[in-house]
Amino acid sequence: MSQSQRKAVALISGGLDSMLAARVMLDQGIHVEGINFYTGFCVEGHTHAIRKKDQAKPKRNNALWSAEQLGIKLHIIDIVEEYKEVLLNPQHGYGANMNPCLDCKIFMVQKALEWMEKHGFDFIITGEVIGQRPMSQRKDTMPVVARESGALDRLLRPLCAKNLPPTLPEREGWVDREKLFGFSGRSRKPQMDLAKHYGIEEYAQPSGGCCFLTDEAYSRKLVDLWHARGERKYELDDIMLLKVGRHIRPRPQFKLIIGREEGENNFLEGYRKQFVHMYATSHNGPLVLVDGRLDNEDDLQLAARLTARYCRVPPGEQVAIEVNYVDGAHRQLQVDPLPETEQKLEWTLQ
């Protein structure tokens, strides 16, 4: 890298747009390094890593893969703790589900700015395109991101720069504005054409699907968790567990997390010391975590019968269920599986 070469930090999500934005800058002789933020809600890899049936699928991290294709360094930053404030108190509200997209973008650009200043870089680039997303990528919200993040005119969006006022890197001639783009709208064709131009044939499918918070079922489980606990708080384990298993809340004070297959059961095994858990000893069936309180014998029986319901049980047979408490105590129950007709639809959280 020459003394005068300018340096940009690129927000790399693993999708096509951020990859193209970085590629455009590399083409202009800019030194680019990538940054990727881990909020805990990233879809990346989790369910593939857990579910046995998905284990044959490639388990690559798309941000790492993109960086490798681009030949740039990638810095992955854990922002799980700091992100809580963004999710719990978004100044600009939520999208269709629990997704605080605009606050999220502002926060990430702000973190990128901190990184940029600490490491002596000159500006930030993103793969944003005007009109691509209904909340964070609109013509009226793009200046909000630049302003509220503090990045101001050091934030350059190479794919739609021609639709926006010139930024510092353009005004100073660090980059040639004429070689930037004026993409807008939800069409993916301009990006696909540009990808073709660069010979990029393989990339992660672009969509809103990189964050669990845009998912309706996931958001419903998150809201249920807060409601049940009486406070809007979470830890990383909470939000990981929302991605795994069948979640059934038969009583306000407890829900069951039921492994759906071997991979999920193995994952839930890692939580045995933190949760009351139960499983059948007489039949094949899932590992079940109890999140909350079993207040009395009725609660315990109901949880055990639900556990038995998801076992492979011939009609008319009872199931032996072992219940394990966090203090190491355990007990055996002999129960009838709860008939499907007695399991209320509203108990199921997804």
Next chain:
Amino acid sequence: MSRVQVDARRLLCPMPVIRLQNRVNELQPGDEVEITCTDPGALNDIPAWCRINGHVVLGSRQVGNEWIIEVRVRGDNQ
């Protein structure tokens, strides 16, 4: 030269990479790290992270449901 262990068991992608990255940032060139993971995705992610950052994967092995990956920190670690 030192050799350190990183425990990334029960962590899912990309946390094992983050744990490794943060530890490597504290190490000297030539130091070695042995990271233990339970997410098989680490078998792709850690070598990819090493390749783009110039570190060397010395080897990997499976012990039960765990994977142990050995990494040597690049010569000009910064």
